[in-house]
Amino acid sequence: MMSNIYSVKVDHGVTTTWKFFLSEIKPKGKLLTPFNIISIPIILLGLGIIVIRFWKGLGSVTNLTQEVPWGLWIGFDVVTGVAFAGGAYVICFMVYILNMQKYHSIVRITVLNGFLAYVFYAGALLLDLGRPWNVINPIIGNNFGTSSVLFLVAWHFLLYMIAQLIEFSPAIAEWLGARRAHKILSGMTIAAVIFGITLSILHQSGLGALFLMAKEKIHPLWYSEFIPLLFLVSSIFAGLSMIIFEGSISHKVFFSQISEKNHLAHKSIMHGLSKICTGTLFAYFFLQLLVFIHGKHWNMINSPYGYWFLFEMTGFVLMPMFLYFIGYRKNNILMIRIAAIITMLGVILNRLNVTVIGFRWYDHIRYVPSWMEIVVTLAVIFTEIWVFRWVINRMPVLRESPIWVKKINN
Amino acid sequence: MSLDRRKFFKVLGVTGITLAIGKEAGANQAIVSETEFSGVLFDAVRCKGCHGCEYDCADANNLPDPSESILKAEKTGMKRKTDESRRTVVNGYQTSKGEVFLKTQCMHCNEPACAAACLTQAMYKTKEGPVTWRTEKCMGCRYCMVSCPFDIPKFEYHSPNPKIQKCTMCYDRLKTGELPACVANCPNDALMFGKRRELIKEARKRIYEKPEIYVDQIYGEHEAGGTDWLYLSPVPFNELLLKTTIQNSSYPQLTKGFLYSVPSVFVLVPALLLGIQKATANIHKISESDDE
Ligand code: SF4
Ligand code: SF4
Numbered sequence: 001m002m003s004n005i006y007s008v009k010v011d012h013g014v015t016t017t018w019k020f021f022l023s024e025i026k027p028k029g030k031l032l033t034p035f036n037i038i039s040i041p042i043i044l045l046g047l048g049i050i051v052i053r054f055w056k057g058l059g060s061v062t063n064l065t066q067e068v069p070w071g072l073w074i075g076f077d078v079v080t081g082v083a084f085a086g087g088a089y090v091i092c093f094m095v096y097i098l099n100m101q102k103y104h105s106i107v108r109i110t111v112l113n114g115f116l117a118y119v120f121y122a123g124a125l126l127l128d129l130g131r132p133w134n135v136i137n138p139i140i141g142n143n144f145g146t147s148s149v150l151f152l153v154a155w156h157f158l159l160y161m162i163a164q165l166i167e168f169s170p171a172i173a174e175w176l177g178a179r180r181a182h183k184i185l186s187g188m189t190i191a192a193v194i195f196g197i198t199l200s201i202l203h204q205s206g207l208g209a210l211f212l213m214a215k216e217k218i219h220p221l222w223y224s225e226f227i228p229l230l231f232l233v234s235s236i237f238a239g240l241s242m243i244i245f246e247g248s249i250s251h252k253v254f255f256s257q258i259s260e261k262n263h264l265a266h267k268s269i270m271h272g273l274s275k276i277c278t279g280t281l282f283a284y285f286f287l288q289l290l291v292f293i294h295g296k297h298w299n300m301i302n303s304p305y306g307y308w309f310l311f312e313m314t315g316f317v318l319m320p321m322f323l324y325f326i327g328y329r330k331n332n333i334l335m336i337r338i339a340a341i342i343t344m345l346g347v348i349l350n351r352l353n354v355t356v357i358g359f360r361w362y363d364h365i366r367y368v369p370s371w372m373e374i375v376v377t378l379a380v381i382f383t384e385i386w387v388f389r390w391v392i393n394r395m396p397v398l399r400e401s402p403i404w405v406k407k408i409n410n
Numbered sequence: 411m412s413l414d415r416r417k418f419f420k421v422l423g424v425t426g427i428t429l430a431i432g433k434e435a436g437a438n439q440a441i442v443s444e445t446e447f448s449g450v451l452f453d454a455v456r457c458k459g460c461h462g463c464e465y466d467c468a469d470a471n472n473l474p475d476p477s478e479s480i481l482k483a484e485k486t487g488m489k490r491k492t493d494e495s496r497r498t499v500v501n502g503y504q505t506s507k508g509e510v511f512l513k514t515q516c517m518h519c520n521e522p523a524c525a526a527a528c529l530t531q532a533m534y535k536t537k538e539g540p541v542t543w544r545t546e547k548c549m550g551c552r553y554c555m556v557s558c559p560f561d562i563p564k565f566e567y568h569s570p571n572p573k574i575q576k577c578t579m580c581y582d583r584l585k586t587g588e589l590p591a592c593v594a595n596c597p598n599d600a601l602m603f604g605k606r607r608e609l610i611k612e613a614r615k616r617i618y619e620k621p622e623i624y625v626d627q628i629y630g631e632h633e634a635g636g637t638d639w640l641y642l643s644p645v646p647f648n649e650l651l652l653k654t655t656i657q658n659s660s661y662p663q664l665t666k667g668f669l670y671s672v673p674s675v676f677v678l679v680p681a682l683l684l685g686i687q688k689a690t691a692n693i694h695k696i697s698e699s700d701d702e
Contacts, residue, residue: 057567097683
């Protein structure tokens with residue numbers, strides 16, 4: 001049925017194109033699914049809060065203070081969200097640079113996920129800006145604050161989004177049936193991948209480097225000159241765990257779109273990823289250990305923050321590493337999925353410990369996000385999932401590319 | 411899938427140049443810091459805690475009248491902080507030598523963390539010394555607040571068009587040859603404006619002449635890599651709750667290592683990736699033809 005639409009669309013004039021877009025905008029499938037029933041009110045509420053935020057100022061909806069200028073929207077949406085989007089550069093590296101063809105079938109969905117994560121979570125940065133209309137200043141170059149890590153991160157977000165869009169664009173071309181564009185866009189993939197990986201290395205670590213100047217404000221157990229490196233390494237297993245998590249869900253939800261071959265590959269892909277996660281978690285743990293010894297923080301362990309640190313390290317680094325390992329050895333998908341979820345919780349915990357929980361740990365009055373900050377965060381996540389679903393139902397992301405693609409390539 | 415290498419490196423080159431310019435700009439700033447900055451010396455021995463400077467500051471910068479908050483603090487004994495409605499505050503502290511007053515405001519660091527953090531150069535270290543904030547450039551990201559070791563920049567959370575509030579050493583007045591409002595009006599001569607080098611000389615002289623009165627330290631001489639605002643005190647500075655955890659080297663230095671590594675990553679990583687890609691592509695082909 002879909003291919004019918006493609007073939008008419010290409011050859012006829014504006015009206016058909018228009019009809020095509022109109023028909024594609026409409027939601028497919030049932031409207032009253034449990035997910036929709038929960039997400040729609042939250043998205044609407046979130047929109048309302050955003051209106052208030054721009055009308056009355058940030059203080060009217062957030063619990064931010066002069067002491068704690070960055071809260072949930074930066075610490076979770078931006079810093080954590082981008083870590084989870086790290087899967088895209090890792091998978092691209094494996095498939096396009098190392099030529100591990102086994103993972104080819106998950107490239108598109110991972111890149112799509114990564115791209116949308118950047119659009120929405122990095123986009124959440126705009127909500128947090130007090131004077132968002134000046135956001136163009138560092139971009140159009142009337143003022144380059146080049147000594148700023150945030151300048152670097154912002155630019156890299158932007159460039160990386162473009163790189164990811166290029167990486168994903170063949171799928172869009174296939175959806176629209178644009179054959180010539182498809183050829184050109186596919187040709188740009190490798191360049192975009194190389195550029196994208198380089199950008200990712202820099203801004204994943206850059207997100208950590210943002211906090212380097214807040215030296216006395218972050219609890220010493222989480223502050224070190226190595227934050228950038230720790231952020232970079234943890235973005236690898238954060239991203240891969242996200243792929244495992246998201247892959248397990250879309251495997252069920254979009255079951256009908258996945259070809260027989262890829263169904264069979266699913267298990268082996270999860271298995272392969274669990275091995276990489278075990279390795280990177282181990283490397284990360286080792287790094288944390290080195291940083292800890294280097295920082296001589298023994299005396300801090302016997303304190304509430306010390307226990308919290310140990311909790312993070314054992315419960316959310318060592319434990320998932322162990323589970324991944326067992327899952328890998330026993331080829332146990334359930335174990336791997338559990339490990340992925342714990343790893344993700346651990347990454348959230350770690351990013352929040354650096355940006356929010358350990359920030360000004362010595363203060364008596366602590367920042368706790370307001371319910372409105374949480375609703376907006378949920379609204380951002382739900383909207384992303386909506387768009388994600390919309391794209392998957394239309395473009396060949398999980399399903400095979402149309403036949404003409406193979407013909408062109410041969 | 412072939413790659414137009416020349417085009418690819420052209421893109422890289424452009425990115426590299428932007429980054430290289432960044433490096434140069436940083437270097438220029440460092441050279442500027444060698445030139446003479448102006449600053450203010452605050453002498454806690456002379457300050458009588460009259461709060462006069464707070465009123466003058468409010469007047470000069472169109473901020474609300476501070477009397478209410480001053481009265482309230484006097485009643486409750488609460489310590490006040492600068493915020494979006496006041497750029498400076500004077501607090502009294504019970505110390506080993508009786509009550510001592512301390513004025514708080516932006517320190518006007520020689521190498522300010524806030525300006526290094528600012529991605530639009532809205533926070534800006536002028537060549538005269540004051541660190542100023544420029545409305546039309548700021549995008550309100552509040553990274554300056556996260557980075558400032560003295561917690562100085564304050565944000566108007568309750569405005570749809572929020573500004574950052576912080577002491578600018580009355581930069582506009584300085585340009586017309588006037589003194590900063592607080593310095594000009596202090597009835598007790600507790601504030602002295604001048605070139606930083608001369609202020610340090612003067613401070614040393616005061617310590618030397620009355621060693622029994624002053625502690626032998628000028629706060630701001632080395633803190634955060636040196637600040638243009640300097641403090642003399644009759645008691646150790648921690649009794650005045652001045653931050654003593656501040657490191658002596660500059661804060662922007664903490665991110666330099668990272669920023670300097672960026673251009674090399676941009677050159678090395680793509681080359682490396684391209685190399686690996688070519689290598690593995692061949693392996694792949696070989697293994698494929700082997701299979702057949
Ligand atoms: S005290 Fe803070 S706001 Fe003032 S110049 Fe130094 S870093 Fe900037
Ligand atoms: S809030 Fe404004 S002044 Fe502060 S770092 Fe951001 S853009 Fe610069």
